[in-house]
Amino acid sequence: xxxxxxxxxxxxxxxxxxxxxxxxxxxxxxxxxxxxxxxxxxxxxxxxxxxxxxxxxxxxxxxxxxxxxxxxxxxxxxxxxxxxxxxxxxxxxxxxxxxxxxxxxxxxxxxxxxxxxxxxxxxxxxxxxxxxxxxxxxxxxxxxxxxxxxxxxxxxxxxxxxxxxxxxxxxxxxxxxxxxxxxxxxxxxxxxxxxxxxxxxxxxxxxxxxxxxxxxxxxxxxxxxxxxxxxxxxxxxxxxxxxxxxxxxxxxxxxxxxxxxxxxxxxxxxxxxxxxxxxxxxxxxxxxxxxxxxxxxxxxxxxxxxxxxxxxxxxxxxxxxxxxxxxxxxxxxxxxxxxxxxxxxxxxxxxxxxxxxxxxxxxxxxxxxxxxxxxxxxxxxxxxxxxxxxxxxxxxxxxxxxxxxxxxxxxxxxxxxxxxxxxxxxxxxxxxxxxxxxxxxxxxxxxxxxxxxxxxxxxxxxxxxxxxxxxxxxxxxxxxxxxxxxxxxxxxx
Amino acid sequence: xxxxxxxxxxxxxxxxxxxxxxxxxxxxxxxxxxxxxxxxxxxxxxxxxxxxxxxxxxxxxxxxxxxxxxxxxxxxxxxxxxxxxxxxxxxxxxxxxxxxxxxxxxxxxxxxxxxxxxxxxxxxxxxxxxxxxxxxxxxxxxxxxxxxxxxxxxxxxxxxxxxxxxxxxxxxxxxxxxxxxxxxxxxxxxxxxxxxxxxxxxxxxxxxxxxxxxxxxxxxxxxxx
Numbered sequence: 001x002x003x004x005x006x007x008x009x010x011x012x013x014x015x016x017x018x019x020x021x022x023x024x025x026x027x028x029x030x031x032x033x034x035x036x037x038x039x040x041x042x043x044x045x046x047x048x049x050x051x052x053x054x055x056x057x058x059x060x061x062x063x064x065x066x067x068x069x070x071x072x073x074x075x076x077x078x079x080x081x082x083x084x085x086x087x088x089x090x091x092x093x094x095x096x097x098x099x100x101x102x103x104x105x106x107x108x109x110x111x112x113x114x115x116x117x118x119x120x121x122x123x124x125x126x127x128x129x130x131x132x133x134x135x136x137x138x139x140x141x142x143x144x145x146x147x148x149x150x151x152x153x154x155x156x157x158x159x160x161x162x163x164x165x166x167x168x169x170x171x172x173x174x175x176x177x178x179x180x181x182x183x184x185x186x187x188x189x190x191x192x193x194x195x196x197x198x199x200x201x202x203x204x205x206x207x208x209x210x211x212x213x214x215x216x217x218x219x220x221x222x223x224x225x226x227x228x229x230x231x232x233x234x235x236x237x238x239x240x241x242x243x244x245x246x247x248x249x250x251x252x253x254x255x256x257x258x259x260x261x262x263x264x265x266x267x268x269x270x271x272x273x274x275x276x277x278x279x280x281x282x283x284x285x286x287x288x289x290x291x292x293x294x295x296x297x298x299x300x301x302x303x304x305x306x307x308x309x310x311x312x313x314x315x316x317x318x319x320x321x322x323x324x325x326x327x328x329x330x331x332x333x334x335x336x337x338x339x340x341x342x343x344x345x346x347x348x349x350x351x352x353x354x355x356x357x358x359x360x361x362x363x364x365x366x367x368x369x370x371x372x373x374x375x376x377x378x379x380x381x382x383x384x385x386x387x388x389x390x391x392x393x394x395x396x397x398x399x400x401x402x403x404x405x406x407x408x409x410x411x412x413x414x415x416x417x418x419x420x421x422x423x424x425x426x427x428x429x430x431x432x433x434x435x436x437x438x439x440x441x442x443x444x445x446x447x448x449x450x451x452x453x454x455x456x457x458x459x460x461x462x463x464x465x466x467x468x469x470x471x472x473x474x475x476x477x478x479x480x481x482x483x484x485x486x487x488x489x490x491x492x493x
Numbered sequence: 494x495x496x497x498x499x500x501x502x503x504x505x506x507x508x509x510x511x512x513x514x515x516x517x518x519x520x521x522x523x524x525x526x527x528x529x530x531x532x533x534x535x536x537x538x539x540x541x542x543x544x545x546x547x548x549x550x551x552x553x554x555x556x557x558x559x560x561x562x563x564x565x566x567x568x569x570x571x572x573x574x575x576x577x578x579x580x581x582x583x584x585x586x587x588x589x590x591x592x593x594x595x596x597x598x599x600x601x602x603x604x605x606x607x608x609x610x611x612x613x614x615x616x617x618x619x620x621x622x623x624x625x626x627x628x629x630x631x632x633x634x635x636x637x638x639x640x641x642x643x644x645x646x647x648x649x650x651x652x653x654x655x656x657x658x659x660x661x662x663x664x665x666x667x668x669x670x671x672x673x674x675x676x677x678x679x680x681x682x683x684x685x686x687x688x689x690x691x692x693x694x695x696x697x698x699x700x701x702x703x704x705x706x707x708x709x710x711x712x713x714x715x716x717x718x
Contacts, residue, residue: 417593419595419596421552421553421556421596421599421600422553422556422557422560422599426553427507427553427554427557430551430553431551436548444690444691444694446690446694447693447694
């Protein structure tokens with residue numbers, strides 16, 4: 001029952017084989033309609049507060065009722081519907097290499113790193129320390145090598161850099177160290193422009209970059225229902241360039257969102273749709289991605305939570321809303337509040353990651369590396385999460401049923417008392433049917449003891465070290481590197 | 494050697510017919526049987542063993558490769574002289590009388606083949622007499638007994654007793670047992686020399702045993718000299 005389909009036939013056939021979720025649906029069709037109708041009413045009254053004059057003028061010119069005194073924007077139903085209709089239902093985020101392209105659409109699911117944290121568990125000492133630009137490079141290289149991580153979202157803020165130089169350095173050093181798509185938060189309008197110039201150099205011009213966006217950007221709405229001056233300016237800047245942009249909302253149920261999950265789905269929906277309306281007013285048809293980072297507040301401490309199961313529910317529901325609007329979604333899952341890679345980390349991450357993936361959220365960020373309320377990243381955790389993502393993707397792929405997989409003739413051929421191990425049918429299918437964990441241990445106790453009786457985190461640390469010692473991502477053309485370095489002296493060595 | 498690469502690839506790809514055909518063609522063209530074994534069949538199976546160890550190949554593939562190897566070996570066998578064999582060791586194995594489970598035993602056979610052993614597989618439901626007769630005939634380094642049922646594991650001591658009665662137990666022929674119901678304690682209690690939990694461990698234990706034996710022989714030789 002996608003809502004926007006009635007406005008315009010939008011979904012087109014695609015040939016990629018990326019698994020599709022959509023089987024887990026915490027909202028039924030009536031719930032989805034109710035969330036939508038509530039959202040429409042709230043965008044009309046009370047509307048949203050917008051702390052940016054240019055945005056207020058754009059909203060007014062676009063048909064919103066704007067109170068400039070109160071900086072209040074009321075978005076009528078028709079205006080919302082126009083924005084949803086003009087926003088593309090498919091956004092392709094590209095890698096420097098085409099094999100890493102992500103086609104965000106429908107219920108197709110991808111998972112990767114997220115942003116943005118200030119601390120790193122040092123891979124040598126295990127002690128928490130401030131993140132640096134070297135971590136951007138090393139984490140990008142690690143993510144480049146990990147087979148199940150689909151994209152690289154800039155995970156850390158290098159604490160030694162200033163706000164003026166951080167945007168270009170983060171993107172540049174990530175792009176140099178991975179051929180996967182690079183998405184990142186941005187901090188200044190100059191930064192946005194310069195990152196787009198750099199990415200344009202690599203892509204072969206700004207037009208080529210729009211065709212094959214190797215970078216995309218994230219801004220944000222402040223919950224509840226507030227678009228502030230800076231982030232709104234950033235959103236408009238990215239939209240003007242026609243580069244894919246996400247404007248997610250991050251309501252915390254019980255604090256900046258209602259204390260109910262349904263209410264929090266509503267408010268997050270209203271907020272991210274407001275961002276899409278504005279981006280479409282700036283540049284009609286520009287690639288915009290529905291976004292949510294919704295979670296709950298800890299009622300014991302007042303802290304933001306990232307490993308709570310409610311976060312999974314909120315994100316799965318958001319995926320259903322995005323599917324209803326035929327908009328691609330940037331969702332959040334696979335995090336933990338634990339301080340180190342331990343048992344809590346494993347179960348919290350797996351729980352939210354799998355339900356959000358099964359809901360068919362398209363671009364699930366924060367799903368690799370993070371710990372401790374999304375404030376810290378660990379190298380070994382990236383390796384562990386690579387495995388959780390692999391497991392999720394296998395679950396999303398589900399069970400393929402057809403004449404070949406039902407194996408009627410094979411069962412007849414092998415017959416009672418036989419075995420299937422050496423049958424050609426097993427040989428043909430087992431690699432695709434079974435997930436082979438690169439990290440999980442399936443040795444006998446004796447073998448495991450002989451190999452040093454190492455737990456998962458220790459083995460993950462070893463794998464991270466091995467990868468960092470040998471992995472060299474495909475380099476950027478040296479001529480491009482020289483041009484970019486000459487044009488941007490603020491790029492660090 | 495001509496065809497060595499093709500035969501080795503056929504084994505790695507698990508191409509049973511192609512392996513047999515290539516060996517036959519090599520023989521027709523006058524290549525030395527010992528060379529075909531050493532420079533084509535064995536390297537092919539060694540590569541399989543390495544790929545399995547490195548996680549590139551899985552059990553069904555190794556088993557098919559072992560079949561391709563065996564097919565080549567069967568084509569070659571009539572022409573092989575005793576001193577042509579460059580196997581790492583020889584194992585006779587089978588599932589004991591009353592038990593028709595062959596999956597585990599086949600896995601063990603494939604793993605030994607993949608690791609350069611000559612494998613004589615007696616099949617399933619093998620009576621004690623036949624095990625002992627095979628040991629007498631083939632003079633293996635190892636006799637492998639498999640049982641999947643608690644009711645048939647009791648046939649294992651019978652085989653060992655008969656082996657001992659004929660003076661065939663002990664170097665060179667050691668006994669290794671395996672199967673779901675048996676364990677290390679059971680192995681010790683019936684006088685078996687080795688117990689392995691799975692096929693990979695079995696190969697590792699046997700290789701270690703043979704290495705120790707070789708070292709022992711070397712020491713004995715030095716002593717005698």
